[in-house]
Amino acid sequence: MDAFNNCPGFCPSCGSILPELQVKGNVTCHNCKEEFQADVYSGEKSEFTIHFNTYDAKKLLNRTKQESESEADGPVVERKCPKCNHDKMSYATLQLRSADEGQTVFFTCLKCKFKESENS
Structure with a gap:
């Protein structure tokens, strides 16, 4: 029985954090070297966008x-x-x-x- 099966993004065998999911193919755990299908993430892949303040020199001068x-x-x-x-x-x-x-x-x-x- 896999102790970590319900934790998306973690290896079901050893519990290590899995590497980022690639667009196609399977994912291999860096720790135990087992290979899993992409569904091990259970749709939990998220993307983060950081928005910085913009600097508009023309607006600043005018x-x-x-x-x-x-x-x-x-x-x-x-x-x-x-x-x-x-x-x-x-x-x-x-x-x-x-x-x-x-x-x-x-x-x-x-x-x-x-x-x-x-x-x-």
Whole structure:
């Protein structure tokens, strides 16, 4: 009896993850070297698409000052820009240091696009 028979994408004999299903033919387990028909995936083959933000230089150059100020790279906070003294900046956070230390906050001025960071 195959212990892993009900797990699509896994070898029914040894339980290892099976390699990606090719368009035609059978699939061979890298671990136990057994060959299986494509139905071992039980229709579970899925495709992933990653969509990245697009960058349109013409649109960036042709936008008005008001449009430029209203477009933020993230949430907006009341924080004075050290370069132009504008009172609103957007921010983003990342955990760059070890987990027991605070996160790093990156601020971007909505007016002049000056960037600064702060370790919290």
